[in-house]
Amino acid sequence: MAKKSGVNVTAAYTAEAVPLVARDAAADRDEPGGNVASAVAVRHLSKSFGPIAALKDVSLDIGSGEIRGICGENGAGKSTLVKILTGVYRPDAGNVLIGGAAVSVATPRQAQELGIAIVAQELSLCPDLSVEDNIWLGSLHVPFLHKRPDLRRRAAEALALLGAGHIDLDTPVTNLSMGERQLVEIARLLTRDARVLILDEPTATLTDIEIERIFAALLAVKREGRSVVYITHRLAEVYAICDRVSVLRNGELVTTTSLKGLDRSALIELMLGRPSDEMYPEEARARGAPALVVEGMSLPGIVNDFSMKVHRGEILCIAGQVGSGAAEIVAALAGLVHDAGGRVTVNGRPLKLGSSVRAAQRGIMFVSGDRAAEGVFRRLSVLQNLVATRLRDHSLLGFLRGGALRKAAAHLAARVGIDRRRLNARAEELSGGNQQKLAFGRSIERQAGAILLMNEPTRGIDVGARAEIYRLMRGFCEDGYALVMASSDLEEIVGVGDVVITLYRGRRIGHYRRSEVSMHRIVADITHPRETTP
């Protein structure tokens, strides 16, 4: 449904698009020899880190004007492949071919000269600089006195090609939305004459509408004859935009295939190497007493008069796009919004919002999707992370008891499925999925009737780890927790929510039980809300 409506948006954008400087296309045609169809290729690439083989004999051909999806679980070798293409790593064996000729990509700068460019998950825009300055930042062709009319014109042309001509070249990037920033980043690569654009999880932080814009922009890039390598965990996006998909698993290329006739579960099977077992655990069996009741919650300027009731043993999912207020409601319940108003009752007793300490004392725990800022302590060990909230239970006269802590941490690690041999590893060395499990482990309470709040709990996490996290969530339910989750990921909402509340611009639109919910209805609610609510 979302994708059907997206096609129209796409058409509208591409119709407006203006071709970028013609000179680029001419340069491409003059490229000598080799396989004309393939813009960039890799042959027999291998790369090992110590005893671990990250890539094993991978060969790929990416055609001009092709959008190629790359799929695989975390650790499948996607990022190693990207880092070799962009000159961060050098391969142990094999080589990179551009226009059919073997080239050496030893540094990121060389990659830029060869026309290979990447939009990484963390954007490389400087917030205080203007859009124009950001577009030309780091380019090798900017003269010392850099304010030139022709540079300004080319920056404007690149933005227009991407359907982002409305962005003011003089505004600081800090004033732009995440989606606009992404477009500025892509515009920068176009001005650098990138022939191959690599996008690593570009949509993780974007709303559906912004995603459509990015897709429209990528189609414009494709029509210019440039190639796009699209790396994502969201399989729906692979189907929406990619021409072909290459699947990596354990460092090996499983297959490169057209998406026609390949259904989603087959693709998941290729990625996991086994039949996709139950991705989403079954629904909660029994509902307990209401653990959390919210009446008339208001967050000035964001949410108006929001009410809900969460029972023990169920997962309530607040569905909404980024900016709808879903994430803010969860943050307010965790005590992180200072001007939240409304009546909140936890296990029958009222709770005053606005203090995270007060919320925690009442058994409300919060697991954020923003792992870097609000999740784990990156520099501390796995052990220290797991026991961070329960030091008082394992200390004597204010001194920590090492043995007891270690035992408690090992127990928690086993509970959330983290290898206990990794207790001494630093949290930042763990994959995203494992870091999220760590945040869950830290939140396990012994207090009865605890409430677990989650905000986009699986953002940027691969399919395999997702399934584990969903199972973990269901395990919490069985222990009598009430779970509240804000999410903009439709598959996840439909898959795990026992109760789904849809939100549009801070207003509650719909309320569905598991049996009534459908992706169709949720998309309709969070994008085009009906006037009457059921």
Place this chain on the structure above:
Amino acid sequence: MLALVANRSVRPYLLLVIIAVALWIFDRGRGQFFTTATAFSVLQQFATIGPIALGLGLSMIIREFDLSVGGMLSLSGCIAVLTGAHYPALGVALAVLCGLVWGAFQGTMMVWLRLGSIGVTLGGLLTLGGLAYVVTGNLSISYPRMDVALAVNNPVLHVFSLRSLVALAAFLAAAFFMARTRAGRDVYATGSDRRAAMVAGVRTAAILPAVFACSGMLAALGGALLSYSLAAASGVALTDALVPATASAIIGGVSLTGGKGTPIGIVGGVLVLCLLSAGLNAIGTPPAVQDVVTGGVLLAVAIADAVDLDPRLFAMRRYWAEMFVRPAESVRSADTSAAE
């Protein structure tokens, strides 16, 4: 109007006007404040603090902090006085060279060894200050060329002197550099988000030593000219310029979080500080009170710079309303109805 106040380069000048008016009112028509003597005195102080404030401000724009400028001011003065007796220009040149080498050395250390600027430049401050005692043998050494001292200080066009004109020229050059050149843009990028700048292709590893070299050179230039104008140099005198220089950079709109601020703004910041000092002096305020006033202005600017001032003020108002004025519920309902 609000946009003008929000503009970091304009704000110090508004402050300057406000302070001038306030001093004029306190002067009550006695005519001690609005004189060319006051203006000259302001600009002489500007010549002393300005170059240091500029160097420090540049280091703050890349989100570092060059504490060593205080020590460099002392040492460069001593070097200039010791070597510039025959050729004054040679003394200045050697002092500036020393500033360049030391600044580049500090910056390179930070890049290679991944050090923080506070530790390195604090070490620099103590080392250079100590060296100043060593080269002078712990004595105050006088500069024999009174003609040079006079030439440096003599009024030009009533209010300027050679020294203040040099300082102004340094600011103008820096302003052009920061606003117009690619390197200036890269300096802002480095301060705004160093990782992003590096990923985009900015050579941040070169920017850092370059900025610290500039900072060292500016401090050395200021120190050399100051010692010429005093016709003396010693290890003792000059290390306390660091605090006013930092204050003027902050008043001038440089952000401690990097990436923001302009040389023109810093000029305004320095002038605010010098005007306060010279003006309060002119109308006969005791020095201790001067410090209180200057500190108050700095505090006000620091508060105005708070990243999320508005939401915090809102939260505080709400808290006070809840605690002391009305019961909580009535405030809530009033706020929600206002939001609707």
